Amino acid sequence: GNSxxxxxxxxxxxxxxxxxxxxxxxxxxxxxxxxxxQYPGExxxxxxxxxxxxxxxxxKGFEAxxxxxxxxxHLEKGSVQVSDSAVYFCALRDQGAQKLVFGQxxxxxxxx
Amino acid sequence: DAGVIQSPRHEVTEMGQEVTLRxxxxxxxxxxxxxxxxxxxxxxxxxxxxxxxPIDDSGMPEDRFSAKMPNASFSTLKIQPSEPRDSAVYFCASSYRDSxxxxxxxxxxxxxT
Numbered sequence: 001g002n003s004x005x006x007x008x009x010x011x012x013x014x015x016x017x018x019x020x021x022x023x024x025x026x027x028x029x030x031x032x033x034x035x036x037x038q039y040p041g042e043x044x045x046x047x048x049x050x051x052x053x054x055x056x057x058x059x060k061g062f063e064a065x066x067x068x069x070x071x072x073x074h075l076e077k078g079s080v081q082v083s084d085s086a087v088y089f090c091a092l093r094d095q096g097a098q099k100l101v102f103g104q105x106x107x108x109x110x111x112x
Numbered sequence: 113d114a115g116v117i118q119s120p121r122h123e124v125t126e127m128g129q130e131v132t133l134r135x136x137x138x139x140x141x142x143x144x145x146x147x148x149x150x151x152x153x154x155x156x157x158x159x160x161x162x163x164x165x166p167i168d169d170s171g172m173p174e175d176r177f178s179a180k181m182p183n184a185s186f187s188t189l190k191i192q193p194s195e196p197r198d199s200a201v202y203f204c205a206s207s208y209r210d211s212x213x214x215x216x217x218x219x220x221x222x223x224x225t
Contacts, residue, residue, distance in 0.1 A: 036216075043116070043203055043216030044155075089155065098143060098207075099168065100214060102155040 002027045006090050006103035013080055014111050021075040021106050023064075023090035031092040033057075033066055033073040034100070038087040047075075047088070082110045114138075116217035118204050124223045130192040133220045136185055137206030145214060146179055146189050147203040155203075161187065162209055194224045 007022040025031065032051045036044040048057030053068035062077045073090060090103040117136040125131055137144050145160040159169040164181045172179070176195070181187040191198055201221050205214040 041218070043205075043218045045216070046213050049213070098160060098162075098209070099157055100145075104154040 002031065002092060002094055002101045004090050004092055004101055004103035006088075006106050008104075008106070009087075010107040010109060012109045012111065015082055016079045017110075019075070019077040019080045019084075019108070021088055021090075021108070023073045023075065023103060025071050025073065025090075025092050027071075027092055027094060029095045031094045033064070034091040034093070035062070035064055035073070035075050036089040036091060036102075038089065038105070040086070044089060080108075080110050082112050084108060085110045116204055116206050116215055118202075118217040118220050120220060121218065122221045122223075124225065125194055126225055127195055128193045129224075130190065131194045131198075131222060131224075133189040133202050133204075133222070135187045135189070135204030135217060137187070137204070138215055139185070141206035141208055141215070142184065143207045143209045143214075144181060144187050145205040145207075146187070147205065147216075149201045149203060149219070150199075158189070191222075194222075196224045198222060199224050 003026045005024050034049045035047040037047045038044045048059040050057040050066035053066055056065045064073050064075045087105045087107050089105045091100045093100050119134045142163050146158040149155045158171045159179045161181045179189045201219045203216050203219045205216045207214045
C-alpha cells in the first residue's frame with residue numbers, strides 16, 4: 001500500500017540555518033504530494049503541494065520538488081526563523097483518491 | 113470564514129464513559145474527515161464522508177467507535193465505552209470533494225483515565 005517515510009526528529013537548528021527535512025514515498029499510481037505544518041496547540045495547515053513530477057511547491061520561503069525518479073519530496077528552507085518551530089508532516093494523496101496518507105511527522109525547533 | 117470548528121477542545125473522562133466529539137465543517141465543503149493523532153501511531157484517518165454519507169470507515173479501530181453526519185454542517189464521533197488507550201488528539205478536516213486540500217480543525221484532546 002501507499003506509505004510516506006520522513007526523517008526522524010526532533011531537529012534542532014539555530015536561526016538562519018539551512019533546513020532540509022527528507023520525505024520519501026511509496027505509491028502505486030501518480031500521487032499528489034503535500035507538506036503540512038502543525039504549530040503548537042493547533043491543527044494541521046497546508047504548507048505547500050505538488051501534483052505531478054518535477055513540480056515545485058513553495059510557500060513562506062519553504063520549497064519542495066516532486067522527484068519521481070527518487071520518489072522523494074524533501075522540504076527545504078534557506079534561512080529558518082524561530083517562528084518556524086513546529087511539527088512538519090509529509091503526505092500523499094493517490095490519484096483519484098480522497099484519503100491522505102501521512103508520514104510520522106518531524107518536530108523542528110529553531111533556537112535564537 | 114470561521115474555519116473548521118471542533119468541540120470540546122479538551123475532554124477528560126473516566127474509563128467506561130461515553131464521549132462525543134463534535135465538528136462543524138467549513139460552509140460549502142462536502143467532504144469531512146476524522147483523524148486521530150497519537151505519539152505511537154502518528155496521524156490516522158478514521159473515517160470520511162462525502163455529502164454526509166460515510167465512504168470509508170476502515171480506519172475506525174473497533175465497534176466502540178461510531179461516527180455520524182446528520183447534515184452538511186455537523187458531524188459527531190462517539191466512543192462508547194471509552195478506554196485509556198483512546199487518549200489522543202482527534203482532528204476533523206473538511207474539503208470540497210474534488211479538491212486536494214483538506215482544512216483541519218484545532219483538534220480535541222481526549223484523556224481517558
